[in-house]
Amino acid sequence: MQANFVIGLGEKAQVPIISFSVSSDSLTSTRSPYFFRATQNDSSQVNGIGALVQAFGWKEAVPIYMDDEYGKGVIPYLTDALQAVEAHVPYRSVISPSATDDQIAVELYKLMTMQTRVFIVHMFASLGARLFVKAKEIGVDTILCT
The missing domain is CATH 3.40.50.2300 (Response regulator)
Structure with a gap:
């Protein structure tokens, strides 16, 4: 839920978001060009x-x-x-x-x-x-x- 919120903020501000804790494949960069996972899935x-x-x-x-x-x-x-x-x-x-x-x-x-x-x-x-x-x-x- 927090990741979805932050992804939305990144989209709105068009600022890259790098997460070191999100591990779910459902939250990938294909969903948002501004969101990047920096952890293993x-x-x-x-x-x-x-x-x-x-x-x-x-x-x-x-x-x-x-x-x-x-x-x-x-x-x-x-x-x-x-x-x-x-x-x-x-x-x-x-x-x-x-x-x-x-x-x-x-x-x-x-x-x-x-x-x-x-x-x-x-x-x-x-x-x-x-x-x-x-x-x-x-x-x-x-x-x-x-």
């Missing part, structure tokens, strides 16, 4: 997660991600990286950026009913912190943070 970042899953011998992992471009942009690459190490993605958990603590708890309880005990979180730190506090309160086992 999501596809290169998820290979490390896949290697970690493989090293621990985990056969299933559930991504928990934010319901926006930031969250949705990485999921196809993450799923591919997990499949490349023969790990299955049985479910994808999507959490709204405006989710209440009760809504987060409902989703975590749903995850606890599943066989999978490895969860990979990809969201803004503010939402992630709330998720981790709630997960600790209700006893979710294993979570990786991206």
Whole structure:
């Protein structure tokens, strides 16, 4: 959301914007001639997660991600990286950026009913912190943070 705002400013002012943090391919220079990404894309970042899953011998992992471009942009690459190490993605958990603590708890309880005990979180730190506090309160086992 912040990247979209800054891209719009660059367009309006016709000033180049260089981002060192945006990693989603959906925000590329084809969308705006004034926006440039100076970081690796999501596809290169998820290979490390896949290697970690493989090293621990985990056969299933559930991504928990934010319901926006930031969250949705990485999921196809993450799923591919997990499949490349023969790990299955049985479910994808999507959490709204405006989710209440009760809504987060409902989703975590749903995850606890599943066989999978490895969860990979990809969201803004503010939402992630709330998720981790709630997960600790209700006893979710294993979570990786991206």
